[in-house]
Amino acid sequence: MKNEIAEILKRNQLSVTDSRQKILELFRHSNSALAHADIEKQTxxxxxxxxxxxxLQTFVEKGIVHTIPTTDNSVLYALCKDNCSEGHHHDDHVHFICDDCGTTYCLEHITIPKVEVPQGFITKQTDVVVSGQCDKCS
Amino acid sequence: MKNEIAEILKRNQLSVTDSRQKILELFRHSNSALAHADIEKQTxxxxxxxxxxxxLQTFVEKGIVHTIPTTDNSVLYALCKDNCSEGHHHDDHVHFICDDCGTTYCLEHITIPKVEVPQGFITKQTDVVVSGQCDKCS
DNA sequence: TAAATGATTGCAACTTTGTTGCAAAATAAA
DNA sequence: TTTATTTTGCAACAAAGTTGCAATCATTTA
Known part of the structure; x- marks a missing residue:
């Protein structure tokens, strides 16, 4: 368990420190996205x-974690599933934010639809954020 | 021109003030989304x-302007095209952020695709943000 | 295994971003 | 024009994020 977490850090050429282990553990035990404040509280x-x-910045750079766009100004972080390579995020899944409980889920099994863009525009990434009620609140 | 802007304000039961007129004008003359800082500079x-x-808060509440989700923590505002009614935004279009010049466009003519969600989840809104290169930078 | 090297942490100070209360000024109504 | 209401600007504050630097910790090498 703890070794597995150390493995992920080593694989990404990061030295294994308390904070990195603890924060990575938090993400692995959470089924939803975390804000900076959540991590501060939970540690x-x-x-x-x-x-x-x-x-968090290091994790994003290494592709261990990705940020989730939100309409308010909050920044949310979630684990990249298949451990994206450095600078190459390919977390092609939909994010769901519950209006009631505020929880943000990565819907891993729902793939992002292809979106047309006008002539001359080149798509590199597509982010889809759905909001509404989650299964616990509906 | 100026009258048209005053009209929009009156239609939304807002008193016509210098700041509101000027800021609304900025949005109408811009073909891209604006951040708070942009407005501060441009005025x-x-x-x-x-x-x-x-x-900005008032405009969002009245449905004159909507916010655009971004992966970094910046908040972007853009004009609602068909003047959404109060509390009922229905700007079902895709947003495009250029990685090079940073400009954010509302792709008015590209509609949001329907996205499946798991059993028990209820969709209220779907936001799609595409990033890459815009026609000027490609 | 211990010393040396290099990276990471915590602190302090600071910047930037956003919020609130309140008196003065501007807008709208009478 | 006067009155009532709304909006503005100021000051002070709160929250969020950043930077430099010395001390500490992890890793490498001998």
Whole structure:
């Protein structure tokens, strides 16, 4: 378990530190996306705010975690499933935000539809965020 | 021209003030989405930061403007085309963010595809954000 | 296994972004 | 024109995020 987490870090050429292990564990045990504030709370302020910012940034750069677009100004992070390669995210799944409980899910099994763009535009990534009620709140 | 803008404000039961007219004009003359900072710059700091925040908030509430989800933590605003009714946005179009120049476009003519969600989930809104290169940068 | 190297952390200070209360000013109504 | 209501700008604050730097920790090498 703990070894598996250390493995992921090593595979991404990251040194294995307490904060990285703990934060990565949080993501693996959560079935929803996490905000910076969630992580700060759930680690019971064991780590400095700055460390959490930097860890998340590193994880995004390494393709361990991806950010989820939201209409409000909050930033959400979620595990990339098949461990995207550095700078090459290919998390082609839909995100679902529940209006009631606020939970954000990665709907891994629903693939992003192809979206047409006008002449001259080139698509590199397509993000789909669905909002409404999740199965627990409906 | 100016009258048309005043009309929109009156139609939405808003009193016609300098800041509201000027900011609404900015949106109408821009073919892309605007961030709070853009507006602050483009009004050459004629209005207080707070006024701009409050004006944008009011416009969103009235359905004159809508927010666009982004992967970074920035909030973008764009004109609602057919002047959504209060609280009832129905801007079912795709948003495109150019990775090179950073411009965000509302692709008015491209409709959002229907996205399946798992059993028990209820869809209320679907946001699609495509990123890549726009026609000017490709 | 211990010392040396290099990366990461925590702290402090700071910037940027967004919010709130309130008096003054502007708009709309009478 | 006067009155009532709304909006604005200021000040002060709160939250979110960033940067430099010394101390600490992880990894490498001998």
């Amino acid at each position: 019971s302020e064991q780590f400095d705010r700055v460390t959490i910012y930097r860890t | 050459s700091e004629q209005f207080d930061r707070v006024t701009i925040y409050r004006t």
